[in-house]
Amino acid sequence: MIRLSSFKAFVLVTSRYYHSASLSSPSRNLLHLLQLSIAHSSLDLTHQCHARILSLGFSQNPFLATKLISAYAACGFPTESQLVFNSLEQKSVYLWNSLINGYVKNQKYGEAFRLFYQMCCCGVLLDDYTLATLCKVCSEIGDLKAGKLIHGKSVVIGFVLDIIVANSLMFMYCKCGEFRECLKLFGEMPERNATSWNVVIAGYADSGDRNFTKEIIELVKDMQIEGFKLDGFTVSSLLLLCNNDNGKMDYGRELHGFIVRNELGWGFLGSDIHLGCCLIDMYSRNNKVDSGKRVFDRMKRRNVYVWTAMINGYVQNGAMEEALVLFHEMQVKDGVEPNRVSLLSVLPTCGLLADFTSGKQIHGYAIRKKLNHDLSLCNALIDMYSKCGNLNYARRVFEDRSFCRDVISWSSLISGYGLHGMGKEAVFLYDRMLQKGNKPDMITVVGALSACGRSGLVDEGLRIYNSAISEYGIGPTAEICACLVDMLGRSGRLEMALDFIKTMPVEPGPSVWGALVSASILHGNLEMQDLAYKFLIQLEPENPSNYVSLSNIHASCRRWHIVAKVRTIMKERGLRKTPGCSWISISSTTHCFYAADKAHPCSNSIYEILDGLISLMKGIVHPPDFQCMT
DNA sequence: AATCGTAAGG
Numbered sequence: 001m002i003r004l005s006s007f008k009a010f011v012l013v014t015s016r017y018y019h020s021a022s023l024s025s026p027s028r029n030l031l032h033l034l035q036l037s038i039a040h041s042s043l044d045l046t047h048q049c050h051a052r053i054l055s056l057g058f059s060q061n062p063f064l065a066t067k068l069i070s071a072y073a074a075c076g077f078p079t080e081s082q083l084v085f086n087s088l089e090q091k092s093v094y095l096w097n098s099l100i101n102g103y104v105k106n107q108k109y110g111e112a113f114r115l116f117y118q119m120c121c122c123g124v125l126l127d128d129y130t131l132a133t134l135c136k137v138c139s140e141i142g143d144l145k146a147g148k149l150i151h152g153k154s155v156v157i158g159f160v161l162d163i164i165v166a167n168s169l170m171f172m173y174c175k176c177g178e179f180r181e182c183l184k185l186f187g188e189m190p191e192r193n194a195t196s197w198n199v200v201i202a203g204y205a206d207s208g209d210r211n212f213t214k215e216i217i218e219l220v221k222d223m224q225i226e227g228f229k230l231d232g233f234t235v236s237s238l239l240l241l242c243n244n245d246n247g248k249m250d251y252g253r254e255l256h257g258f259i260v261r262n263e264l265g266w267g268f269l270g271s272d273i274h275l276g277c278c279l280i281d282m283y284s285r286n287n288k289v290d291s292g293k294r295v296f297d298r299m300k301r302r303n304v305y306v307w308t309a310m311i312n313g314y315v316q317n318g319a320m321e322e323a324l325v326l327f328h329e330m331q332v333k334d335g336v337e338p339n340r341v342s343l344l345s346v347l348p349t350c351g352l353l354a355d356f357t358s359g360k361q362i363h364g365y366a367i368r369k370k371l372n373h374d375l376s377l378c379n380a381l382i383d384m385y386s387k388c389g390n391l392n393y394a395r396r397v398f399e400d401r402s403f404c405r406d407v408i409s410w411s412s413l414i415s416g417y418g419l420h421g422m423g424k425e426a427v428f429l430y431d432r433m434l435q436k437g438n439k440p441d442m443i444t445v446v447g448a449l450s451a452c453g454r455s456g457l458v459d460e461g462l463r464i465y466n467s468a469i470s471e472y473g474i475g476p477t478a479e480i481c482a483c484l485v486d487m488l489g490r491s492g493r494l495e496m497a498l499d500f501i502k503t504m505p506v507e508p509g510p511s512v513w514g515a516l517v518s519a520s521i522l523h524g525n526l527e528m529q530d531l532a533y534k535f536l537i538q539l540e541p542e543n544p545s546n547y548v549s550l551s552n553i554h555a556s557c558r559r560w561h562i563v564a565k566v567r568t569i570m571k572e573r574g575l576r577k578t579p580g581c582s583w584i585s586i587s588s589t590t591h592c593f594y595a596a597d598k599a600h601p602c603s604n605s606i607y608e609i610l611d612g613l614i615s616l617m618k619g620i621v622h623p624p625d626f627q628c629m630t
Numbered sequence: 631a632a633t634c635g636t637a638a639g640g
Contacts, residue, residue, distance in 0.1 A: 028631060066632040097633035132634035139635095168635045195636050202636065233636055277638050308639040315640095344640040376640070 027058055034067040043075040050084075059087065066094045073102025078111070091122070097129045109137045113146075128159040135168035144176035167195045174203040197223040198233040205237035213241055213248075232264045236278040244286045252282045256295075270300035277309045284313030304336050312345040320349040324358060340371050347380040351387030354584065359384045360393075373402045379409050386416025391425075407441050415447035423455025430464065440472055446479050453487035461487045476504070482511035489519020494528050510540045521553060529553070544570065544577035 030049055037045040050068060058064050065088050072080035081102040085095055096119045103111040116134060119126065131154050138147035151169050154160040160169070166189050173182040186192070186200050201219050204212040220230065220238070230238075235255055242252030256279055259265055269276040276299045283292035296302070296310045307330040314323035327346045330336045338346070343366055350359035363381055366372045372381075378397055385394035398405070398413050410433045417426035430448040433440065440448075445468045452461030465484055468474045481504050488497035497516055501508050513536040520529035536546055551566040570576075583592040591600060600606060 025631090031631060063631050070633075092632085094633045099633090101633065127633085129634040134634095136635070162634090164635045166635090171636060174636095193635095198636050206637090236637055274638055281639075305638050310639095312639060339639090341639050347640090380640080 026052075026056055027061055027064055030056075030058070030064055031067055034064070034071045037071045038067075038074040041075050043077070046071040046075055060089060062088070062090065062092055062094065066092075066098045069095065069098040069102055073098075073105050076106060078102045078106045078108060091124070093124055093127055093130070096124055097127070097133060100130065101133045104133055104137055104140075107140075109141050112137050126153075126157075128162045128165050131157075131159055131165050132162075132168040135165070135172050139168070139172040139175040142176050144172075144178060147172040147176055161190060163189070163191060163193050163196065167193070167199055170196065170199045170203075174199065174206070179203050179207065192226070194223070194228040194231060195233075197226075197228060198231070198237070201234060202237045205240045208240075210246055213246075216241065229262075230258070232259075232272045232275050235259060235264060236275055239278040239282045242282050242286070249286045249288075252279075252286065255282075268298050268300065269295070273299070273301060273303055273306055276302075277305050280306065280309045280313055284309070284316055287317060289313045289317040289319065302334060302336070304330075304339055304342060307334070307336055308338075308342045308345055311342065315345055315349055320353050323349045324353075324355070338365070339369075340374060340377060343371065344376055344380055347377075347384050351384040354388050356385075356388040356390060359388055363397075372400075375403050375406060375409075378403045379406070379412055382409060382412040382416065386412060386419060389420060391416055391420060391422065407438060407444060410438060411441070411444040411447050414444060414451065418447055418451025418454055421454055423451045423457045423460075426451035426455075427457060427460045427464070440468060440474065442474055442477055442480065445474055446483055449480065449483035449487060453483060453490055456491055458487060458491045458493070476506060478506050478509045478511060481506060481508070482515050485512050486515035486519065489516055490522065492519075492523050494519060494523060494525050498528065498531075508535070510536060510543070513539065514546075517549070542573070542575065544575040547575060548577050 030052060033045065034049050036042070037049060046068070049071070053059060053061070053064050053068065065084055068084050069081040072078065072084065078099075081099055085091070085099045088095060096115070100112050100115050100119070103109075103115065112134070116126075116130070119130070131150055135147065135150050138144070138150060147169070150172075151160070154162075154165050154169065159165045166185055170182040170185050173179065173185070182200065182203055186196060189196060197219065201216055201223075204216045204219070216238070220234065223234070224230070235258065239252060239255055242248045242255065259275055259279070260268070265272040265275050269279075276295060279295045280292040283289065283295065292310065292313045296306065299306060307326065311323045311326050311330070314320070314326065323346060327338065327342070327349075330338065330342070343362055347359065347362060349355070350362065359381075363372070366374075366377055366381070371377055378400070381397045382394045385391070385397065394413055394416050398409060410429065414426045414429050414433075417423070417429065426448060430440070430444070430451075433444070445464065448464050449461050452458065452464065461484070465476075465480070468480075469476055474480070481500075485497045485501060488494075488500060494516070497519065501512060501516065504512070513532050516532040517529060517536055520526075520532055533546075533550055537550075540546055547566050547570045551563045551570075554560075554562040554566065579594050581592050581594045581597075593600065597603075598607075
């Protein structure tokens with residue numbers, strides 16, 4: 001967007017433009033200038049036009065007043081619009097509509113309804129413009145009841161045949177979850193335009209239901225047959241359908257080409273930022289985050305949506321460092337302020353990298369922006385602090401009464417305690433949650449059970465498992481069952497674990513057998529171990545981790561012939577395991593370590609300290625007696 | 631000579 005500097009605007013008002021214009025019709029040219037103010041959201045130019053209107057005695061000119069009201073609203077000052085409105089002696093429907101729309105453009109929906117009521121009281125007849133504007137309000141706030149009233153009103157007055165009113169009504173029905181009503185209206189329309197088609201297509205695409213792909217393709221064809229070209233709105237809906245898992249990823253690339261060829265973003269996305277977002281999102285969803293980044297890099301303008309889409313793309317593709325770097329660049333290089341969703345996107349990276357410092361900084365930022373009462377954000381903070389190992393901070397967020405906790409808040413903290421071996425605290429919290437009348441969900445139960453497993457609280461775990469199923473109607477999922485097997489197994493109750501697997505209400509999956517494998521290894525039960533491995537490898541013949549751990553166990557018993565056999569099988573099947581690693585963040589730099597890794601510049605001193613720690617442990621800690629933990 | 635409608639990121 002070209003921003004008019006106040007100087008240019010001043011020149012425009014006072015010299016060339018205005019003087020040449022004043023010879024013919026000053027009011028018409030002021031109208032033109034106000035149109036410019038709207039196009040550029042220029043408060044300066046609006047003020048200067050306003051001053052001219054007053055000094056030339058045009059303050060009661062209805063045309064200028066209508067535009068002036070729109071201009072102030074477009075600059076974000078609907079209260080100024082109201083003052084202009086108040087100063088008019090004759091209040092036409094144009095004036096009312098312009099003012100109501102001004103409030104709507106500034107998200108003051110209550111004010112819009114209030115004015116509408118006032119307008120009706122004043123006996124002003126509403127028209128198609130009023131109806132369309134009010135319909136938009138209903139869409140924005142999802143008020144189906146009010147929307148239906150507007151629909152009724154449109155039918156009575158006869159404006160339901162108006163394309164724009166009908167489009168607004170269709171959109172309202174989509175937003176209020178009444179897609180069938182939208183389709184009905186679409187079918188009844190005597191005449192349609194591109195927006196009519198776009199609203200229906202978006203309605204199908206937003207439903208996320210794959211079964212509609214055929215309908216959408218038909219609609220796009222018919223739209224073109226009726227003489228309408230696909231535009232940015234159409235393409236952004238279509239991009240939502242392009243996914244790897246339904247084999248439609250290549251269409252995404254084609255649509256990208258379509259956007260470029262048809263200049264839908266005018267010389268690469270200089271104009272339609274939204275399309276850029278959709279492309280970045282489409283590529284990220286399909287694990288082509290690099291292609292998304294290329295779109296991002298070539299964009300001429302980037303707003304907070306674009307930056308957040310890119311950050312989120314990296315997070316979803318596991319590139320945490322890149323996400324954090326981008327989050328920083330967004331603010332420093334582009335001066336774009338993160339908002340609630342940006343923070344929600346970036347917070348998981350701090351948890352996953354255990355980057356406590358960055359996490360705390362984001363928390364501080366959230367407090368400054370007064371976003372710290374937001375439920376989702378608080379939940380993300382609890383999770384982040386838990387994963388960074390700082391349960392006290394997590395607890396502090398959790399206990400802050402300025403937000404209303406939900407089941408996710410409880411689950412995050414319960415899992416946090418469990419993760420750090422504080423099983424008793426986790427169980428205590430779980431019980432407190434129930435006492436307060438909150439219902440647990442599957443994730444809460446997994447958190448509580450794994451906490452019990454890690455801390456050897458078998459009786460507590462069994463109690464939680466039984467009550468979750470019988471009292472809270474939580475179906476025993478594969479994940480919950482795996483937690484139970486893990487808990488029993490870790491405590492040495494291998495037979496009990498196997499019995500449970502045999503009678504389990506769901507089919508035992510890899511996670512269940514994997515838990516039994518680990519427990520058998522822990523307790524040196526070879527027979528059980530072989531049995532569990534057999535099932536595990538049968539269920540997951542392509543998972544390299546299974547073979548690596550199998551080979552490691554046999555290696556530790558020096559059964560080299562079996563090790564060789566396992567490695568051969570892996571090679572034959574082309575399986576390669578991504579090496580696991582550990583990491584630590586110090587002053588916002590993440591240091592990563594693989595097994596026997598000597599690549600770190602401080603490697604020598606690190607191993608020196610490590611050796612020291614190992615000998616210290618060997619000297620004072622006895623081999624663990626797992627029976628004691630039951 | 632004026633006032634109206636379609637999209638996004640967790």
